[in-house]
Amino acid sequence: MSKNIREGAVGMTKAKMHSPHIETMSREEMRDLQGKRLNAQVTYVYRNSSFYRRKFESVGLEPDDIRTIDDISKIPFTTKDELRADQENNPPYGSNVCIPLEDVVWLPTTSGTTGRPVILPRGQADIETWNDLNVRSYIALGMTNQDVFQHVITYHWIYGGLALFMGAQKLGAAVINAGTGNTEKQLWSLTNMGVTALHATPTYLTYLGHEIQRRGLQDQLSLRIVFGGGEIGCAGGPAKERLRDLYPGVQTIADVGGVTDVGTMFWAECIAEAGAHLWEDSIAFELLNPDTLSTAEPGATGELVVSDLVSKTAPLLRYRIMDLTKLNYEPCECGRTLARLDPGILGRSDDMLVIRGANVHPSAIDDIVKQFRELNGEYQIIVDRPEDLDRLTVRAETSPEQANALNGPGGLPSRLEAAFKVAFGSRANIELVDPGTLPRFTYKASRLVDKRRGDTEESLWEKAEAQK
Numbered sequence: 001m002s003k004n005i006r007e008g009a010v011g012m013t014k015a016k017m018h019s020p021h022i023e024t025m026s027r028e029e030m031r032d033l034q035g036k037r038l039n040a041q042v043t044y045v046y047r048n049s050s051f052y053r054r055k056f057e058s059v060g061l062e063p064d065d066i067r068t069i070d071d072i073s074k075i076p077f078t079t080k081d082e083l084r085a086d087q088e089n090n091p092p093y094g095s096n097v098c099i100p101l102e103d104v105v106w107l108p109t110t111s112g113t114t115g116r117p118v119i120l121p122r123g124q125a126d127i128e129t130w131n132d133l134n135v136r137s138y139i140a141l142g143m144t145n146q147d148v149f150q151h152v153i154t155y156h157w158i159y160g161g162l163a164l165f166m167g168a169q170k171l172g173a174a175v176i177n178a179g180t181g182n183t184e185k186q187l188w189s190l191t192n193m194g195v196t197a198l199h200a201t202p203t204y205l206t207y208l209g210h211e212i213q214r215r216g217l218q219d220q221l222s223l224r225i226v227f228g229g230g231e232i233g234c235a236g237g238p239a240k241e242r243l244r245d246l247y248p249g250v251q252t253i254a255d256v257g258g259v260t261d262v263g264t265m266f267w268a269e270c271i272a273e274a275g276a277h278l279w280e281d282s283i284a285f286e287l288l289n290p291d292t293l294s295t296a297e298p299g300a301t302g303e304l305v306v307s308d309l310v311s312k313t314a315p316l317l318r319y320r321i322m323d324l325t326k327l328n329y330e331p332c333e334c335g336r337t338l339a340r341l342d343p344g345i346l347g348r349s350d351d352m353l354v355i356r357g358a359n360v361h362p363s364a365i366d367d368i369v370k371q372f373r374e375l376n377g378e379y380q381i382i383v384d385r386p387e388d389l390d391r392l393t394v395r396a397e398t399s400p401e402q403a404n405a406l407n408g409p410g411g412l413p414s415r416l417e418a419a420f421k422v423a424f425g426s427r428a429n430i431e432l433v434d435p436g437t438l439p440r441f442t443y444k445a446s447r448l449v450d451k452r453r454g455d456t457e458e459s460l461w462e463k464a465e466a467q468k
């Protein structure tokens, strides 16, 4: 039934857009606009950021060398490690802040899960810019000022939660600043506050959805839109169907994302649910071959590199966000001409597994697990190297009602083995376990135990505990 509702919604003739001129311009017009904005941004940082002036001087680059968007490849890359080192060497905020301190009004930081947190100074003008872009994202996924929006994203320290909150207020939605955790209160709010739109990490959407089912609360929900970001798990058919099982009757299940080192939401799916649209007028996206860092072949998977064309406080150019994806440049049925993720982020390039010489993306394993209705969607990936040969084990929980269909030729393990063999070209061990055996995550899921680098299975339990 939910599928019909979705098709009905997509069958509309006019999609609502925040900036129709931008969102439907021809590829040529977009490239012109990007070239102009890039030239202005390069000139701006050359004058105002000693961080970028040094980088440009190190390769002999001057602002006038950047005339079209194709010239972007002349700009050196920026990495998070560089930002970290710059802030250590030029305390406290580093040498990339382009505005006077009295104009800085917000100091969010990165999470710091991969090292010293990076401080992200923000001025009021940038906050307004990103509020507008967040409104654009909300409108794309179908939110309006009629919606009651439960926003289940971390509010403290980081940039995203509060920025998305302000964007939703600007849209005119009634926003509930739920933040993360406290599942009892989240469920109370969903069933008592008239909530029509819900945003959380895909991991928490899944966790919450199972609680809704277990307690039989489905009929007490008024949800129309469910969307997730911050990790894989909302893009592509199998993931969406799983979420539709947990949130039956919801019209739109959308994937959104961005990187808070740079901005906030800079991609969002529209109600066609056909891959997130990229806000290319504000961020220039390049897809590069992760090995050579030159432009990826058309249709190939590549590493996404972003350049901020609009921020003025501490803009980042050619920033390596390490996300792997494919891009789709075909116009969408919603009318937007902006490029799209195809269908979403596959994983981070530093998370990609190399098994017996072949690349395996964590999202490809996620996809296969979610295609099997006999599994409940909880799984672990275990990689070890007995006898000098990589071994991939997928340990997955079964659905309770499937306990009988498991064994024998043509049983579930052999069908799973066959699916993995087709996807990766090499064998995966399949271990089926009872529902409830594996750790449950409530913020972002950790599923990988790579024993080749010293991971242990206990560490996943510790990570799950830390999210409670």
Ligand SMILES: [Zn+2]
Pocket (backbone or CB within 6 Å): 269, 270, 271, 272, 274, 277, 332, 333, 334, 335, 336
């Ligand atoms: Zn679209």
